[in-house]
Amino acid sequence: MIENISELKVMGDDRGKLSVIEGGIDVQFDIKRVFYIYDVNTSATRGAHAHYKTKQFLVPVSGRCKVTLDNGQEKHTFELNKPNICLFQDAMIWGTMHDFSDDCVLMILADDHYDDSDYIRNYNKFLEVAKNDS
Ligand code: TYD
Numbered sequence: 001m002i003e004n005i006s007e008l009k010v011m012g013d014d015r016g017k018l019s020v021i022e023g024g025i026d027v028q029f030d031i032k033r034v035f036y037i038y039d040v041n042t043s044a045t046r047g048a049h050a051h052y053k054t055k056q057f058l059v060p061v062s063g064r065c066k067v068t069l070d071n072g073q074e075k076h077t078f079e080l081n082k083p084n085i086c087l088f089q090d091a092m093i094w095g096t097m098h099d100f101s102d103d104c105v106l107m108i109l110a111d112d113h114y115d116d117s118d119y120i121r122n123y124n125k126f127l128e129v130a131k132n133d134s
Contacts, residue, residue, distance in 0.1 A: 004090075032111055037105070038106070050095065052118050056089040057087070064100075069095050070093065
Protein backbone atom coordinates (compact mmCIF):
# COMPACT_ATOMS: atom_id res chain seq x y z
CA MET A 1 0.00 0.00 0.00
CA ILE A 2 3.07 2.25 -0.08
CA GLU A 3 1.84 3.60 -3.44
CA ASN A 4 -0.87 5.37 -1.42
CA ILE A 5 1.68 8.01 -0.42
CA SER A 6 2.02 11.09 -2.66
CA GLU A 7 4.78 13.62 -2.33
CA LEU A 8 3.72 17.10 -3.41
CA LYS A 9 6.29 19.39 -4.91
CA VAL A 10 7.46 22.09 -2.50
CA MET A 11 8.15 25.52 -3.93
CA GLY A 12 10.17 27.38 -1.37
CA ASP A 13 12.17 30.54 -1.10
CA ASP A 14 13.16 32.84 1.71
CA ARG A 15 9.49 33.85 2.19
CA GLY A 16 8.41 30.29 3.01
CA LYS A 17 7.00 27.24 1.26
CA LEU A 18 4.10 26.51 -1.05
CA SER A 19 2.60 23.22 -2.24
CA VAL A 20 -0.28 22.81 -4.70
CA ILE A 21 -2.95 20.16 -5.18
CA GLU A 22 -4.75 20.31 -8.52
CA GLY A 23 -7.70 17.98 -9.09
CA GLY A 24 -6.96 15.31 -11.68
CA ILE A 25 -3.23 16.18 -11.60
CA ASP A 26 -1.77 15.93 -8.09
CA VAL A 27 -4.74 13.93 -6.86
CA GLN A 28 -6.27 11.18 -9.00
CA PHE A 29 -9.81 12.70 -9.02
CA ASP A 30 -11.74 15.92 -9.47
CA ILE A 31 -12.24 17.48 -6.03
CA LYS A 32 -15.89 17.92 -4.99
CA ARG A 33 -15.53 18.36 -1.23
CA VAL A 34 -12.94 19.53 1.28
CA PHE A 35 -13.20 19.05 5.03
CA TYR A 36 -10.65 19.25 7.80
CA ILE A 37 -10.21 17.78 11.23
CA TYR A 38 -8.59 19.89 13.94
CA ASP A 39 -8.52 20.43 17.71
CA VAL A 40 -8.69 16.66 17.98
CA ASN A 41 -8.46 15.06 21.38
CA THR A 42 -4.98 13.47 21.15
CA SER A 43 -6.31 10.17 22.51
CA ALA A 44 -9.18 10.06 20.00
CA THR A 45 -9.56 7.74 17.04
CA ARG A 46 -11.49 9.18 14.11
CA GLY A 47 -12.73 7.67 10.89
CA ALA A 48 -13.22 3.95 11.51
CA HIS A 49 -15.29 3.52 8.40
CA ALA A 50 -15.00 2.78 4.69
CA HIS A 51 -16.84 4.26 1.74
CA TYR A 52 -18.52 2.26 -0.99
CA LYS A 53 -17.54 4.79 -3.67
CA THR A 54 -15.87 7.90 -2.27
CA LYS A 55 -12.14 8.36 -2.76
CA GLN A 56 -10.20 10.61 -0.40
CA PHE A 57 -6.84 12.36 -0.27
CA LEU A 58 -5.49 13.19 3.19
CA VAL A 59 -3.25 16.22 3.66
CA PRO A 60 -1.57 16.80 7.06
CA VAL A 61 -1.54 20.58 6.73
CA SER A 62 -0.16 21.00 10.24
CA GLY A 63 1.13 18.70 12.99
CA ARG A 64 1.04 14.94 12.68
CA CYS A 65 -1.19 11.92 12.96
CA LYS A 66 -1.22 8.27 12.00
CA VAL A 67 -3.62 6.68 9.55
CA THR A 68 -4.24 2.96 9.31
CA LEU A 69 -5.61 1.70 6.00
CA ASP A 70 -7.08 -1.77 5.76
CA ASN A 71 -8.29 -3.46 2.57
CA GLY A 72 -9.84 -6.37 4.47
CA GLN A 73 -6.75 -8.52 3.98
CA GLU A 74 -3.86 -6.33 5.06
CA LYS A 75 -3.40 -3.23 7.18
CA HIS A 76 -0.74 -0.58 6.93
CA THR A 77 -0.16 2.36 9.26
CA PHE A 78 1.22 5.58 7.81
CA GLU A 79 2.65 8.44 9.84
CA LEU A 80 1.67 11.76 8.29
CA ASN A 81 3.97 14.49 9.57
CA LYS A 82 4.93 16.69 6.62
CA PRO A 83 2.46 18.99 4.84
CA ASN A 84 3.62 17.80 1.40
CA ILE A 85 3.40 14.04 2.12
CA CYS A 86 -0.20 13.00 1.56
CA LEU A 87 -2.16 9.78 1.58
CA PHE A 88 -4.70 8.44 -0.92
CA GLN A 89 -7.55 6.40 0.53
CA ASP A 90 -9.46 4.55 -2.15
CA ALA A 91 -13.08 3.45 -1.96
CA MET A 92 -13.61 0.22 -0.03
CA ILE A 93 -10.63 0.80 2.26
CA TRP A 94 -11.28 0.90 6.00
CA GLY A 95 -9.46 3.92 7.46
CA THR A 96 -8.77 5.05 11.00
CA MET A 97 -6.93 8.18 12.06
CA HIS A 98 -5.19 8.16 15.43
CA ASP A 99 -2.25 9.52 17.45
CA PHE A 100 -3.05 13.12 16.58
CA SER A 101 -0.69 15.83 17.78
CA ASP A 102 -2.58 18.68 19.44
CA ASP A 103 -1.68 21.04 16.59
CA CYS A 104 -2.80 18.60 13.88
CA VAL A 105 -4.93 19.93 11.04
CA LEU A 106 -5.78 17.06 8.71
CA MET A 107 -7.41 18.24 5.49
CA ILE A 108 -9.31 15.71 3.43
CA LEU A 109 -10.21 16.11 -0.24
CA ALA A 110 -12.99 13.91 -1.57
CA ASP A 111 -14.29 13.10 -5.03
CA ASP A 112 -17.95 13.37 -4.03
CA HIS A 113 -20.38 15.28 -1.86
CA TYR A 114 -21.25 14.05 1.63
CA ASP A 115 -23.64 11.12 1.48
CA ASP A 116 -24.34 9.14 4.61
CA SER A 117 -25.45 6.12 2.56
CA ASP A 118 -21.93 5.83 1.12
CA TYR A 119 -20.50 4.97 4.58
CA ILE A 120 -19.81 1.47 5.92
CA ARG A 121 -19.40 1.92 9.68
CA ASN A 122 -19.55 -1.69 10.77
CA TYR A 123 -16.23 -3.53 10.34
CA ASN A 124 -17.81 -6.96 9.86
CA LYS A 125 -20.10 -5.52 7.20
CA PHE A 126 -17.01 -3.99 5.51
CA LEU A 127 -15.25 -7.38 5.50
CA GLU A 128 -18.33 -9.01 3.99
CA VAL A 129 -18.64 -6.40 1.20
CA ALA A 130 -14.86 -6.44 0.54
CA LYS A 131 -14.91 -10.23 0.25
CA ASN A 132 -17.81 -10.17 -2.21
CA ASP A 133 -16.02 -7.48 -4.28
CA SER A 134 -12.83 -9.51 -4.71
P1 TYD B 1 -17.49 11.69 11.15
O1 TYD B 1 -17.70 10.92 9.88
O2 TYD B 1 -17.90 11.07 12.43
O3 TYD B 1 -15.98 12.17 11.24
P2 TYD B 1 -14.64 11.27 11.28
O4 TYD B 1 -14.75 10.29 10.17
O5 TYD B 1 -13.54 12.25 11.11
O6 TYD B 1 -14.53 10.60 12.62
O7 TYD B 1 -18.24 13.09 10.96
C1 TYD B 1 -18.56 13.93 12.05
C2 TYD B 1 -19.87 14.65 11.74
O8 TYD B 1 -19.70 15.52 10.62
C3 TYD B 1 -20.99 13.70 11.40
O9 TYD B 1 -22.17 14.19 12.01
C4 TYD B 1 -21.14 13.82 9.90
C5 TYD B 1 -20.69 15.23 9.62
N1 TYD B 1 -20.06 15.41 8.29
C6 TYD B 1 -20.69 16.21 7.35
O10 TYD B 1 -21.78 16.77 7.58
N2 TYD B 1 -20.09 16.38 6.13
C7 TYD B 1 -18.92 15.80 5.83
O11 TYD B 1 -18.39 15.99 4.70
C8 TYD B 1 -18.26 14.97 6.82
C9 TYD B 1 -16.96 14.29 6.52
C10 TYD B 1 -18.88 14.80 8.04
